[in-house]
Amino acid sequence: MKLTETQIAELYKFTRKHYVEHYDVQTELVDHLANDIEQNLEENLNLSFEQARDTSFKKFGVFGFMNVVEAKQKQLGKKYNKIIWNLMKEWFSIPKIIITSAIFMIFYILMSLNINHNYLSILMLILALVDVFLVSKLSKKSKQRFKEQSKKYLLEDMIFRMGAFSSILVFSNLLQLSTFLKSSPSVYFKFFVASLITLAILYSYISLIIIPQRAEELLEETYPEYKRVNNL
């Protein structure tokens, strides 16, 4: 017996109820459950759809879909980091390395000048505020996006949420660090801080602006079903 359209929709809801939030993960589980349910129903004609479904679900063990979701998160987390890494590398090759070293030099020289180090702290605060502004802009965009569409992919969620989270973390730490600046820091310290600031700026730029801009392209590449489902 083949499951109906309604029963398939029912299974999507079932996975959602069991803490599988993302469409890509749900889809694989729904197909698996559907196959197993069909088999159960064939073997025992007296079973109801719900009974057959619960039998199939039990096979996932006491942790339910948790293991599957966790493994998927790990896999896509790796993928997301790889995307960031590849984009980051661009900034260390010609021609973009010119901009990268310019940013580095600005901060290095600023720290070398004999000015009140509070100015640098203020500059860091401004950078952090810009970061907060970009994060809030992105989160607005993501709210809008996820409101409009019912299907949310795991990587999509990462693209629109992870960057915000980690760049806030990076900048709040940098702000802390800038309070340690003395009036005449050592060369190593200046080098270290200027590198950190440069990396933080690049990271935020990539994760908050570049990656969300390329979202469609990245999602199509990761999910063969992405285009098809959205055109349905």
Next chain:
Amino acid sequence: MNRPDIFLSRFNKQPNDYTFHNMGNQKLYKGSLQTIILKLLESNDKMYGYEITQKVKELTKGELKITEGALYPALHKLEADGLLDVEVAKVGNRLRKYYKLTESGSKETANKLAEMQEFLKTMQHLVNPKFSLE
């Protein structure tokens, strides 16, 4: 001692310990899950998750049953490592995700199978010395 407390026994158990259904000796098979998956994909071009569980059951005449909670994490791990590639097709009224070996996946399969052969040979020597030829 049998613990009456169901919660304790539940959380003491590592989720990964539960790799195969109804197997007293599942620990022996646990490390082989990836090799089994890779080998199946090598001889079947592309397969979906449910098909893999059924195939293993069929090939081992029901002796070995992979649990769902272990299969998909293993597949996702192999995909993350770049050994598997995915394809999605509409089958009937639902979407189905197929897995197939990538180029490095094929190489890794050969490695893993060689390792497995080596392992079996060593165990043979240890467990059953009189049947070994050397």
